[in-house]
Each structure stands twice: as C-alpha cells, then as structure tokens.
Amino acid sequence: MVDAEMLAMLLTREGLTPQLVDNHTVGMNWMHSGAYGGVKVKVPESQEAHAKQIASQLRTQSKARLQMMANTNEDACLACGNEMAEDNDECGECGWSYGQTGIEAD
Ligand SMILES: [Zn+2]
Numbered sequence: 001m002v003d004a005e006m007l008a009m010l011l012t013r014e015g016l017t018p019q020l021v022d023n024h025t026v027g028m029n030w031m032h033s034g035a036y037g038g039v040k041v042k043v044p045e046s047q048e049a050h051a052k053q054i055a056s057q058l059r060t061q062s063k064a065r066l067q068m069m070a071n072t073n074e075d076a077c078l079a080c081g082n083e084m085a086e087d088n089d090e091c092g093e094c095g096w097s098y099g100q101t102g103i104e105a106d
Contacts, residue, residue: 004039007058014054016047 004020011018018041043051063081076083082093090097 003058003062004041007041007055010054010058011041011043011047011051014050016043016051016054018043018051 008018008020021040021042041051041055060081064077064079067076067081068078075086077091077093077096079096080091080094082091084091
C-alpha cells in the first residue's frame with residue numbers, strides 16, 4: 001500500500017472525506033499533502049487543517065520508520081526524524097538520544 005492510500009484511510013477513519021488523485025487532477029482549492037509517488041490526497045477546504053495534522057503525523061512516523069530500517073541518516077533522530085547536529089547526541093524535538101537505542105551498529 002502506498003502512503004497516499006494509507007493517509008486516505010487514516011483521514012476516513014477520522015471522519016474526513018479524502019480523495020486520491022494523481023498530479024494532473026489536483027486543483028488549486030485542495031490540500032497538497034506532498035508527492036506520494038505521483039498520487040496525492042485531497043480533502044475539502046473545511047477539512048484541510050485537520051487533514052494536514054494527520055498527514056504530518058503520518059509523515060513523521062513513516063520517516064522515522066524508514067530511517068530506522070535503512071539506518072542511513074545518522075544525523076537524524078531515529079525516534080521522530082528530526083535533524084540533529086553532528087555533535088548532538090540528544091534530539092531537541094523529542095528528547096531521544098543515541099544512548100537510549102537498543103539498535104547496535106554493525
Ligand atoms: Zn526526536
């Protein structure tokens with residue numbers, strides 16, 4: 001399942017009425033939730049604030065999950081995906097630190 005579909009599912013569960021559209025059919029009055037592989041989620045303007053909230057939560061979660069799996073970006077917080085300074089061991093966003101992780105580097 002692509003992210004856009006997952007997001008639409010979450011929005012529906014929250015009582016919103018999202019629609020999946022491709023890049024060509026996204027109108028100006030709709031939320032641009034970002035590129036999810038060429039597919040976007042749009043909602044009526046009245047639901048935009050709520051939808052953006054849910055979308056950003058989903059993005060934060062999937063970003064953190066991806067980084068944890070790939071373990072490529074060592075400068076980002078593995079818990080929330082927040083960018084961390086190279087000499088900073090603790091995330092300023094959520095307080096996570098490298099010392100707390102159970103993941104061992106190979
Ligand atoms: Zn963090």
